[in-house]
Amino acid sequence: MLAATRLSGSLINTFLASQTAVAPDTKNNTSSQIKGEDISSPIIRSSIKPCIVYDKNFFFSGEAHDDSGIEKLFINGEVIDIRPGKHVFFNHFLKLNEGENTVTVRAIDAEGNEAALFPVVIEKKPLNYLIWKPGLPFPCSR
Known part of the structure; x- marks a missing residue:
């Protein structure tokens, strides 16, 4: 009985998505088995936050998790080379263009x-440098 169980979060989703199937074995005998179906999305966490930068290089890190295993990871639509697994950690180095740069991270499970x-x-x-020559008063902002 579902009300008596103590399942939570994705376990409830997995439980509700489970189905009973009758499968024949090699000798054409049938046995009842329960097949679970993963319907929960991966969880992605990252250090990336909206910001203003003056350098053309930007570095960020993160992780993706899913009980069925992370198979693919994309940053800005580009496939990132990962070792598939339940926990995938990543670091990424971006070259930025002048102005706004949109960063997207996407993960796909097994x-x-x-x-x-x-x-x-x-x-x-752009980083504007202040040019000062010795002998001239040092400019200051007010």
């Missing part, structure tokens, strides 16, 4: 479920 972080905007602004 069952084809996918999740994505909300797109994050990193704004790259």
Whole structure:
């Protein structure tokens, strides 16, 4: 009885998605078995946050988790080379263009479920150097 169980979160989803199937074995005998179906999306966490930067290079890290295993990871639509598994950790180095740069992270698990972080905007602004020559008063902002 479902009300008497203490399942929570994705376990309830997995329990509700389970189905009973009758499968013949090699001798054409049938046995009843329960087949679970993963319907929960992966979980992605990352250090990336919207910000303004002055450097053309941007580094961030993160992790993706799913009980059926993470199979693929994409950053800005590009496949990232990972070792598939339940916990996948990643570091990524981006070259930024002047202005707004949108960063997306997407993960797909072994069952084809996918999740994505909300797109994050990193704004790259030019770094303006102040040129000062000895003998001139040092300019200051007011």
